[in-house]
Amino acid sequence: MTSPRLVARLAVRWLLVLLVALSSAACQKTKPADQGAAGKKVYYTCSMHPQIHEDAPGKCPICSMDLILVKTAPATPKPGADAAVYTCPMHPQVHQAKPGLCPICGMDLVKQAVRSTAAGKASGGSADLTLTAQQVTLGNIRAQVIGPDTGRAKVLAPTVLTGTITADALQTEGVSSRVAGRIEQLYVRQTGQILQRGAPLFSVYSEQLQALQQEYLLALAQSREQGGPYRQFAEATAQKLRLLGLSATQLRQLAARGRPNPVVTYYSPTTGTVQTLDVVQGQYVSEGTPLVTLTNLATVWVEAQLNPQDVAKLPLGKTVTMQVAGESGSLRGKVVFLSPELSGSSQVALARIQLANPGGRLLPGAQANVLLDAPATAATAQTALRVPTEALIREGDASYLWTQTGERQYRRVRVSTGEGSASSVPVTSGLPPGTRVVVSGAYLLQSEYALRQGATDSMNGMSM
Incomplete structure (x- = not known):
C-alpha cells in the first residue's frame, strides 16, 4: 500500500512537469x-x-x-x-x-x-512607385515627353493683374439743390436709370425763387415803361435766376405768363446713368444738398493694383489688353493714371486704365484682368526645358518631378528650376531632354509615395 507521503511527492513532480510544458508552449x-x-x-x-x-x-x-x-x-x-x-x-x-x-x-x-x-x-x-491600372485611371495620371524649346526667343506668359471696373470720374456729375425748399415732385426714383440731357429731375417749392421771380417781373414791367436803369435792374435779376438754375426757356415762359411759378422744375444737365440718389419726394432740402449723381458710362475705368516690380511695365499712355468677366473677347484700354506712391498697408501701386464702353454693357463693379506682356527671354533660354507648374512638387527648398519609367511605374527625381510664369517653370538641371514627366496627378503620386514611405517606416520599427 502506497503511503500518503509518497503520493504527495509524485503529485508535486507531475505538477512541475506540467508547468514546464506549458511554459515551453507559450514561448x-x-x-x-x-x-x-x-x-x-x-x-x-x-x-x-x-x-x-x-x-x-x-x-x-x-x-x-x-x-x-x-x-x-x-x-x-x-x-x-x-x-x-x-x-x-x-x-x-x-x-x-x-x-x-x-x-x-x-x-x-x-x-x-x-x-x-x-x-x-x-x-x-x-x-520606382508602381500603381495598379485602376489607381492610374482614378488619379487621372498622365505623362508627356519634355523636350527643349526650339524657338529663337521664348515669350513668357503675361503677368495677370486683377482689377475692378469703376465709373469714370471725369464723366460723373453731381446735382445739388440751388435753393432751400421742398421737393414737390421727384422724377427719378431708382439708381441705374438712364437719363438724357434735358430730362426732368425734380420740382422744388421755394419762397426764395418766388420772391426773385416777382422781383424780375416788376423790373421787366418798369423797364418796358420807363427803360433806362430799370432795364439793367431786370437783367441783373434775370442773372440771379440763371445762377439758381433757371434756363433761358423758363425765363421766357415766366415773362410770357406774367406771374411767378410756385414750383420750379430742374432738368438733367447731362446724359448719364443715375449712380446715387440721396433724396426722396417731399423732403425739405437746404442750399447745396446733394440730390443725384449722374455718370456717363460711355467710358469706364479699370482700377488695378500692381507690385512695385511691375510698375515699369505699365507706363502712362501705354495700351494694354484686358479680359472682362462676361465678355467673350479681349478689350484694349489706355493707362491714364499711375499712382506716384505705394499704399501704406499693402505696398502696391494703383493704376487706372480708360476703356471704351459702347452701349454701356460694362458695369461698374465687374472684375477685369489686366495682361502685362512679358519681354522675350535671352537666347540662352532656347534650350531650356519647361514643365507645367502643376507638375512641380515643392518640399521646402527642394523641387521634385515625377517621371514615368515603365508601364504604371513612376520615379521621383529632384530638379533645379528657374523663375517661371503662371503656367510653366523652366528646369535648369536634373531632367534630361526626352524624359516622360507626369503633368497630371503628380500630387496624387506624392501622396501615395508619402503613404508608402510612412507605412514602410512604421513596419521597420515594429517588433516582429
Missing part, C-alpha cells in the same frame, strides 16, 4: 513561424495587427479576430542583378515572388522592382 507562440522550402516563411497573423505571428491557426490575442495564413517569399535579389517582387499597396510588409492576392486585405499585388545595391546608389536609393 513557442511568440517565435516566428517555421521556414518552409527554399526559405519561404509560413505563419498566421491578424489582419488588424500584423505584428502578431503564430505558427498555428487561432484568435488574435489583441482583438480576438481569426488569424489568417501568410506565405511570404524572400525578397532579397541575387547580387549584381535586378529582381522583382509583388507587394500590396496597403500592406507593404507582404512580399511574394509571383502575382496574387494580398493575404491580409485581398487586394491584387503589384509588381515592384528591387534594384541591386549599385543601381540603388545610382538612382538615389529610391525604388
Whole structure:
C-alpha cells in the first residue's frame, strides 16, 4: 500500500512537469513561424495587427479576430542583378515572388522592382512607385515627353493683374439743390436709370425763387415803361435766376405768363446713368444738398493694383489688353493714371486704365484682368526645358518631378528650376531632354509615395 507521503511527492513532480510544458508552449507562440522550402516563411497573423505571428491557426490575442495564413517569399535579389517582387499597396510588409492576392486585405499585388545595391546608389536609393491600372485611371495620371524649346526667343506668359471696373470720374456729375425748399415732385426714383440731357429731375417749392421771380417781373414791367436803369435792374435779376438754375426757356415762359411759378422744375444737365440718389419726394432740402449723381458710362475705368516690380511695365499712355468677366473677347484700354506712391498697408501701386464702353454693357463693379506682356527671354533660354507648374512638387527648398519609367511605374527625381510664369517653370538641371514627366496627378503620386514611405517606416520599427 502506497503511503500518503509518497503520493504527495509524485503529485508535486507531475505538477512541475506540467508547468514546464506549458511554459515551453507559450514561448513557442511568440517565435516566428517555421521556414518552409527554399526559405519561404509560413505563419498566421491578424489582419488588424500584423505584428502578431503564430505558427498555428487561432484568435488574435489583441482583438480576438481569426488569424489568417501568410506565405511570404524572400525578397532579397541575387547580387549584381535586378529582381522583382509583388507587394500590396496597403500592406507593404507582404512580399511574394509571383502575382496574387494580398493575404491580409485581398487586394491584387503589384509588381515592384528591387534594384541591386549599385543601381540603388545610382538612382538615389529610391525604388520606382508602381500603381495598379485602376489607381492610374482614378488619379487621372498622365505623362508627356519634355523636350527643349526650339524657338529663337521664348515669350513668357503675361503677368495677370486683377482689377475692378469703376465709373469714370471725369464723366460723373453731381446735382445739388440751388435753393432751400421742398421737393414737390421727384422724377427719378431708382439708381441705374438712364437719363438724357434735358430730362426732368425734380420740382422744388421755394419762397426764395418766388420772391426773385416777382422781383424780375416788376423790373421787366418798369423797364418796358420807363427803360433806362430799370432795364439793367431786370437783367441783373434775370442773372440771379440763371445762377439758381433757371434756363433761358423758363425765363421766357415766366415773362410770357406774367406771374411767378410756385414750383420750379430742374432738368438733367447731362446724359448719364443715375449712380446715387440721396433724396426722396417731399423732403425739405437746404442750399447745396446733394440730390443725384449722374455718370456717363460711355467710358469706364479699370482700377488695378500692381507690385512695385511691375510698375515699369505699365507706363502712362501705354495700351494694354484686358479680359472682362462676361465678355467673350479681349478689350484694349489706355493707362491714364499711375499712382506716384505705394499704399501704406499693402505696398502696391494703383493704376487706372480708360476703356471704351459702347452701349454701356460694362458695369461698374465687374472684375477685369489686366495682361502685362512679358519681354522675350535671352537666347540662352532656347534650350531650356519647361514643365507645367502643376507638375512641380515643392518640399521646402527642394523641387521634385515625377517621371514615368515603365508601364504604371513612376520615379521621383529632384530638379533645379528657374523663375517661371503662371503656367510653366523652366528646369535648369536634373531632367534630361526626352524624359516622360507626369503633368497630371503628380500630387496624387506624392501622396501615395508619402503613404508608402510612412507605412514602410512604421513596419521597420515594429517588433516582429
